[in-house]
Amino acid sequence: MIKYTVMSVAAVSFYSCHSSIDDHSRAKEINIPQYFKQEIQKLEKLNPQVSKTVNNNDQKENRIVENINWEKELAQFTTIDLNKNNFDSMTKDSVNKVVTYSLSNKNKDTLIVKVIYGEDEIQALDIKKRVNYILFSNDERLYYESGKKYLLQKSQHILGLGERKYYIEGNIQ
Numbered sequence: 255m256i257k258y259t260v261m262s263v264a265a266v267s268f269y270s271c272h273s274s275i276d277d278h279s280r281a282k283e284i285n286i287p288q289y290f291k292q293e294i295q296k297l298e299k300l301n302p303q304v305s306k307t308v309n310n311n312d313q314k315e316n317r318i319v320e321n322i323n324w325e326k327e328l329a330q331f332t333t334i335d336l337n338k339n340n341f342d343s344m345t346k347d348s349v350n351k352v353v354t355y356s357l358s359n360k361n362k363d364t365l366i367v368k369v370i371y372g373e374d375e376i377q378a379l380d381i382k383k384r385v386n387y388i389l390f391s392n393d394e395r396l397y398y399e400s401g402k403k404y405l406l407q408k409s410q411h412i413l414g415l416g417e418r419k420y421y422i423e424g425n426i427q
Contacts, residue, residue: 311420366383377400403425
């Protein structure tokens with residue numbers, strides 16, 4: 255009996271570290287749009303300057319930017335929603351203070367979201383997204399470190415036209 259109980263506890267512990275998430279339990283996952291709504295409100299209140307670098311197909315520009323429309327600046331982050339059923343499968347891994355969500359669908363589109371926790375709150379989000387279509391594919395990386403830094407990196411490959419890349423990095427001061 256004790257042996258059975260110990261094995262059951264071990265199996266449950268292992269399963270909780272790496273598990274597949276069904277549609278019903280997705281509603282309990284992190285609400286990324288809500289998180290960014292709160293971050294946008296904080297940044298609007300603080301109204302910080304940003305040292306911003308924009309690189310579009312090897313044309314690079316650096317400048318200090320003030321009075322930023324944070325809702326527009328972080329709009330791509332708010333479109334990532336783990337609680338919507340856009341993917342066929344989702345797995346969740348948790349190691350130390352990093353929770354990783356991996357999603358995929360039959361078109362081989364993928365979304366990987368890493369939530370990095372500090373003491374009791376989210377410290378950073380690292381999001382990688384790949385979308386495949388017949389004529390083109392998109393690779394995106396979105397990174398946000400709470401109140402400090404954000405990064406938007408995109409590479410688009412269009413059949414017959416080649417590759418287009420852009421990169422935006424903002425250091426919040």
